[in-house]
Amino acid sequence: xxxxxxPALSPTMEEGTLAKWLVKEGDTVKPxxxxxxxETDKATMEVEAVDEGVISKxxxxxxxxxxxxxxxxARLDGDDETPSSKPNxxxxxxxxxxxxxxxxxxxxxxxxxxxxxxxxxxxxQDAHEPxxxxxxxxxxxxxxxxxxxxxALRDAIAEEMRRDETVxxxxxxxxxxxxAYKVSRGLLEEFGDRRVIDTPITEYGFAGLGVGAxxxxxxxxxxxxxxxxxxxxIDHIINSAAKxxxxxxxxxxxxxxxxxxxxxxxRVAAQHxxxxxxxxxxxxxxxxxxxxxxxxAKGLLKAAIRDPNPVVFLEHELMYGEQFDVPxxxxxxxxxxxxxxxxxxxxxxxxxxxxMVKFALEAAEELAKEGIxxxxxxxxxxxxxxxxxxxxxxxxxxxxxxxxxxxxTFGVGAEIAAVVxxxxxxxxxxxxxxxxxxxxxxxxxxxxxxxxxxxTADIIEAAKKVCYREQA
Amino acid sequence: MASxxxxxxxxxxxxxxxxxxxxxxxxxxxxxxxxxxxxxxEEKAGQLYGMGLIAGFCHxxxxxxxxxxxxxSALDSDDxxxxxxxxxxxxxxxxxxxxxxxxxxxxxxxxYSKGKGGSMHMFSREKNxxxxxxxxxxxxxxxxxxxxxxRYRGSDAVCVTYFGDGASNQGQVxxxxxxxxxxxxxxxxxxxxxxYAMGTSVARASAETEFSKRGISFEIPGEQxxxxxxxxxxxxAHKAIERARAGDGPYILEMKTYRYRGHSMSDPAKYRTREExxxxxxxxDPIEMLKKRLLDAGHATEDSLKAIEKEVREVVxxxxxxxxxxxxxxxxxxxxxxxxxxxxx
Numbered sequence: 001x002x003x004x005x006x007p008a009l010s011p012t013m014e015e016g017t018l019a020k021w022l023v024k025e026g027d028t029v030k031p032x033x034x035x036x037x038x039e040t041d042k043a044t045m046e047v048e049a050v051d052e053g054v055i056s057k058x059x060x061x062x063x064x065x066x067x068x069x070x071x072x073x074a075r076l077d078g079d080d081e082t083p084s085s086k087p088n089x090x091x092x093x094x095x096x097x098x099x100x101x102x103x104x105x106x107x108x109x110x111x112x113x114x115x116x117x118x119x120x121x122x123x124x125q126d127a128h129e130p131x132x133x134x135x136x137x138x139x140x141x142x143x144x145x146x147x148x149x150x151x152a153l154r155d156a157i158a159e160e161m162r163r164d165e166t167v168x169x170x171x172x173x174x175x176x177x178x179x180a181y182k183v184s185r186g187l188l189e190e191f192g193d194r195r196v197i198d199t200p201i202t203e204y205g206f207a208g209l210g211v212g213a214x215x216x217x218x219x220x221x222x223x224x225x226x227x228x229x230x231x232x233x234i235d236h237i238i239n240s241a242a243k244x245x246x247x248x249x250x251x252x253x254x255x256x257x258x259x260x261x262x263x264x265x266x267r268v269a270a271q272h273x274x275x276x277x278x279x280x281x282x283x284x285x286x287x288x289x290x291x292x293x294x295x296x297a298k299g300l301l302k303a304a305i306r307d308p309n310p311v312v313f314l315e316h317e318l319m320y321g322e323q324f325d326v327p328x329x330x331x332x333x334x335x336x337x338x339x340x341x342x343x344x345x346x347x348x349x350x351x352x353x354x355x356m357v358k359f360a361l362e363a364a365e366e367l368a369k370e371g372i373x374x375x376x377x378x379x380x381x382x383x384x385x386x387x388x389x390x391x392x393x394x395x396x397x398x399x400x401x402x403x404x405x406x407x408x409t410f411g412v413g414a415e416i417a418a419v420v421x422x423x424x425x426x427x428x429x430x431x432x433x434x435x436x437x438x439x440x441x442x443x444x445x446x447x448x449x450x451x452x453x454x455x456t457a458d459i460i461e462a463a464k465k466v467c468y469r470e471q472a
Numbered sequence: 473m474a475s476x477x478x479x480x481x482x483x484x485x486x487x488x489x490x491x492x493x494x495x496x497x498x499x500x501x502x503x504x505x506x507x508x509x510x511x512x513x514e515e516k517a518g519q520l521y522g523m524g525l526i527a528g529f530c531h532x533x534x535x536x537x538x539x540x541x542x543x544x545s546a547l548d549s550d551d552x553x554x555x556x557x558x559x560x561x562x563x564x565x566x567x568x569x570x571x572x573x574x575x576x577x578x579x580x581x582x583x584y585s586k587g588k589g590g591s592m593h594m595f596s597r598e599k600n601x602x603x604x605x606x607x608x609x610x611x612x613x614x615x616x617x618x619x620x621x622x623r624y625r626g627s628d629a630v631c632v633t634y635f636g637d638g639a640s641n642q643g644q645v646x647x648x649x650x651x652x653x654x655x656x657x658x659x660x661x662x663x664x665x666x667x668y669a670m671g672t673s674v675a676r677a678s679a680e681t682e683f684s685k686r687g688i689s690f691e692i693p694g695e696q697x698x699x700x701x702x703x704x705x706x707x708x709a710h711k712a713i714e715r716a717r718a719g720d721g722p723y724i725l726e727m728k729t730y731r732y733r734g735h736s737m738s739d740p741a742k743y744r745t746r747e748e749x750x751x752x753x754x755x756x757d758p759i760e761m762l763k764k765r766l767l768d769a770g771h772a773t774e775d776s777l778k779a780i781e782k783e784v785r786e787v788v789x790x791x792x793x794x795x796x797x798x799x800x801x802x803x804x805x806x807x808x809x810x811x812x813x814x815x816x817x
Contacts, residue, residue, distance in 0.1 A: 030683050051786070052743040133496035168624070194624070198646075199651065200650055200651065200654070202647040202650065202651065203646045204613070204643065204647055205613045205616075205644055205647025205648050205651055206647075206651065207613075208610060208612070208613025208616075208617065208647075208648065209614070209616050209620055209646060209651060210614045210617060210618055211613075211614050211647065212554075212602075212613065212614035212615060212616060212617020212618045212619075212620065212621070212631075213617040213618070213620050213624070214617075215602055215604075215614065216552070216617070216621030217621065218620070218624060220619050235607060235610070235671050236610070236613070236614075239606075239607050239610065239611055240605070240607070240614060244593075244595075244603070245810070245812060246588055246768045246810055247585055247588060247589040247593035247604075248584075248585050248589060248593065248594075248603070248604075249583070249585035249587075249588055249589065249808075249809060250586070250596075250808065250809035250812075251585075251595050251596070252586075252595050252597070252603070253812050255812075258507065285808050285810055285811065287811070306769050308812035308813075309811045309812050333785075
């Protein structure tokens with residue numbers, strides 16, 4: 001008897017839907033036979049048998065959602081005495097189509113470092129989302145819909161495409177494949193191939209082509225499969241998109257968005273894991289946005305598409321599958337350049353953007369147990385940087401810890417520390433501290449990767465340090 | 473755009489000027505005037521550079537005038553033009569004012585970029601001139617993008633994208649070729665082969681020295697054209713542009729041409745002989761060749777051509793005077809035009 005286990009079909013997958021059995025109990029299978037179809041949040045994949053034998057039991061019925069990786073989904077009676085503990089359950093996934101890559105983590109849960117939030121009565125889905133996260137600027141009676149970040153991004157693009165004929169989406173796999181991370185799911189069907197355009201793998205070329213289209217007055221949304229690949233295109237992002245308005249004395253606007261996942265996914269190593277926040281935030285002529293939750297992703301992407309300037313929109317792959325409340329407001333557009341205080345406190349200021357906001361909020365909850373009330377600022381926009389909100393907070397807390405996924409040297413935290421030192425020096429009771437990735441290319445090995453990336457515990461440690469608390 | 477190739481030819485968005493391959497007398501005289509204007513303008517720019525009034529990099533177009541004048545004569549006003557950093561001639565050919573171009577060279581507020589772009593970065597939305605780009609090869613995908621916008625809007629305008637023999641070895645050029653051909657974009661790539669990429673001759677830098685063949689892998693047809701003969705340029709450009717306008721996709725025109733001056737003002741041009749330059753000047757000069765043609769055909773007399781020369785000199789002297797007398801940008805201009813101020817909609 002061999003157990004067939006639910007296979008991991010992408011680095012980010014933790015569970016999936018057993019969409020369909022292609023065999024029934026009593027069927028004989030041999031290696032290579034397709035036995036089932038499994039849906040992840042990204043794709044539908046076929047699963048092949050690895051061993052020969054007779055299907056004795058379909059443990060998980062077709063249509064079951066939320067089947068965890070490594071759960072037993074079927075049992076196989078082999079001809080021989082195959083041990084039941086055979087690794088990987090006698091099944092192997094076969095992607096339907098070859099993918100350039102499907103990065104992302106098998107370890108999303110592990111990365112929060114074991115620190116759980118309080119409020120155990122809350123469902124796990126809500127665990128990272130305390131009530132204080134509701135946008136204070138919205139009316140009391142606003143209703144919300146739980147939305148995945150990837151769908152919020154899609155909704156933003158779709159709404160803007162409906163609103164403005166000049167908006168179009170181009171990039172690798174955005175149309176027929178429905179997006180490498182399924183952000184553009186359904187857009188081809190609604191808008192057709194004139195406005196949702198699959199490009200060849202040619203980042204430098206299509207970034208430049210997008211710039212030309214923007215010079216001519218269209219509003220391209222250029223998707224990079226990841227910003228790691230945009231390094232091939234960075235010349236056009238900076239030299240052509242960011243500088244030309246200035247060099248033309250104001251004649252040549254470049255109203256476009258460069259967007260895609262930025263930073264570390266999971267276990268995809270150094271070339272697929274870099275955080276470019278500080279690179280783009282360095283450049284005059286660009287706006288740079290790095291949202292955390294689904295509401296900001298939607299409201300800020302809509303703002304980015306409408307903005308008459310080139311906007312670099314840094315998403316995070318590990319956030320795509322997270323759900324948040326998105327307000328049920330027609331045409332929900334947020335202002336670019338405004339940070340948001342996600343948690344109020346007077347003990348220490350924690351500044352973060354993108355996925356690091358999650359860890360900063362987790363750290364704040366832990367710190368509260370020890371009597372330190374942290375104020376958590378989500379920068380949301382990196383350029384222009386909302387320094388006023390940061391300075392105001394520091395004047396209250398007198399302590400600051402910056403949190404970013406990128407490298408320390410010349411990073412976002414370095415900039416914020418400099419601004420705080422320049423503008424609020426007399427208010428500081430401790431030197432600003434920076435929580436960052438270690439100063440090495442991101443390693444592949446699970447333990448080294450975890451050591452390299454910043455986590456909740458690092459933020460707690462830094463916060464205690466600036467509060468001159470004893471370390472545990 | 474997957475279905476772009478199957479789409480019917482775009483509808484004409486404006487009444488197109490009827491042209492023949494062979495320009496009439498009046499047009500020939502325009503060619504003469506336009507080429508002469510570029511020549512005299514560039515000579516003056518070189519002079520002002522020597523006087524310290526123009527600074528930085530300054531790449532002169534002297535010797536290559538027939539290329540841009542011949543191509544421009546086959547374009548309509550809604551067609552777009554984009555080029556690299558040797559761009560003064562293109563701007564004048566597009567109808568941009570000599571005063572505004574020269575004032576940009578001297579870094580004055582009245583320049584086309586308010587003095588903030590300089591020689592390599594000038595633009596005119598009004599004249600559909602999209603730069604003026606300092607990064608070698610960058611015009612290729614940007615030009616394809618301008619053509620993409622024409623196609624997207626259903627316009628039958630065409631984008632002419634100029635770059636040189638040096639840029640032809642940049643990877644992004646081939647990325648642009650691939651997409652332009654795949655999507656049948658209305659773009660004509662004009663490769664100005666002036667034989668030298670800075671100091672490196674074509675033979676020393678290029679495995680395939682016939683640039684008209686560089687589109688073969690992308691199914692883009694191309695041809696070599698005598699870029700010193702304005703009539704040959706006009707004829708080839710007219711054909712390529714009308715082809716692109718009809719929806720048949722991109723085309724490559726390799727213009728065999730020659731620059732008389734160094735790569736930029738600071739280039740002593742030691743990589744070629746004085747005799748080589750002299751030979752082109754004496755036997756293949758585009759302006760002299762057209763002049764002879766005009767005289768032989770009886771379209772002009774020495775006197776009538778002198779009158780054109782006088783008129784051109786006046787324009788250039790006026791531009792030079794203007795570029796020195798107009799003020800530098802206000803210090804406040806340092807901070808303008810970094811971002812477009814958003815209009816809340």
